[in-house]
Amino acid sequence: MAHLEGLRCRECGRTYEVAPIYTCEWCFGPLEVAYDHDAIAASVSRESIAAGPLSIWRYAPLLPVDPPTDQSSHVGFTPLVRADRLAAELGLGELWVKDDTRNPTNSFKDRVVAVALAKAIEFGIKTIACASTGNLANAVAAAATRAGLPSYVFIPSDLEPGKILTTAIYGGNVVAIEGNYDEVNRLCAELAADRPWAFVNVNVRPFYAEGSRTLAFETAEQLGWETPDHVVVPIASGSLLTKIRKGFDELHEYGLIDGPPNVRVSGAQATGCSPVATAFAEQTDVVRPVKPDTIAKSLAIGNPADGPFAIDAVRETGGEIAAVTDDEVLEGMSLLARTEGIFGETAAGVTIATLKRLAESGAVRADERVVVYVTGHGLKTLEAVADHVGPTATIAPTLDAFTSAFPDAQEV
Ligand SMILES: [Zn+2]
DSSP states (O other): OOOEEEEEETTTOOEEOSSSOOBOTTTOOBEEEEEOHHHHHHHOOHHHHHTSOSSGGGGGGGSSSOOOSOOTTOOSOOOEEEOHHHHHHHTOSEEEEEEGGGSTTSBTHHHHHHHHHHHHHHTTOOOEEEEOSSHHHHHHHHHHHHHTOOEEEEEETTSOHHHHHHHHTTOSEEEEESSOHHHHHHHHHHHHHHSSOEETTTTTHHHHHHTTHHHHHHHHHHTTSOOOSEEEEEOSSSHHHHHHHHHHHHHHHTTSSSSOOOOEEEEEEETTBOHHHHHHHTTOSOOOOOOOOSSOGGGOOSSOTTHHHHHHHHHHHTOOEEEEOHHHHHHHHHHHHHHHSOOBOHHHHHHHHHHHHHHHHTSSOTTSEEEEEEOBBGGGGHHHHTTTOOOSOOOOSSHHHHHHHOTTOOOO
């Protein structure tokens, strides 16, 4: 059984019954899942988790929905990769990459969708929908098809072709909107009020967002039930960063890790869409909306719903938020690929480039155990790097041609 007490407003604290709702009727604040913490503490242990499936459902007692019958797509429990070569390039010590490209549709969105879809089915909802910058579109379309449910995925029409194709292939409805993500999101909020569908990141958002906590749970478990000293997380809506921080706190609360977490949380944005980084630099909580203009389209949310909460989490933990240029994003993608053999999308380029910036400024230190979150696969954003990489040489199929093209090629 999911140990839920209800939903609680993050602004005024009013409580609501569990339902597909997301806004406080009193103050319009966002609603969040409220758990029965005693029941969870009594039902979860390192041993019970270790005996579970190799997916997010090993943390079922910590999630706001009972596990689904069909868990065959293995969402989560992705590799935590020790990144010594990248660490050496950046002058860092113990560095790990959480490689969430290794999910069913190659991004961390499979986690949040798995939780939202299970909850939608529990609510008896028959149609699954979302507003997406791309990765969520992939995850919703695939998961809805697997569950045998129709889907409506709303995206900005200027998304990367790779992300449109990898959504449409699953056969649901893909609705390309002539507008930016914030306009797509506004339309979806209107539609969610108008029909009985589950928009996973609108009216089912309180449950959906909880799925991101599994990234913290896995990180700690994969480090032998220890926490990192510092994590670097990309910021789009700000929800992912907020929930990763919450996940580490909960592990401490439930006695799954020794001692308080003390995880510094830092955030990464692209300068072409950096409203949270700007507010952080100006030492305010007021996140002023911007019109996104960056190659990191999966992070291109100009009016981030959880921006103020992300700023709080970063400030409270002593982290930093930085923004990097599109050129740095490309360098970040390349740096990760050539040092660690991991091809992340543009958002990963943002995160790695931010890690580099923070390492140079001393905000991330060589004596810290650092985890960086790579949330989506580079094959989804090929056009970003298409003009920058290619064959080392194009030659005739002869030994001579090879030898003259590569005179210094090693023989061993
Ligand atoms: Zn409220």
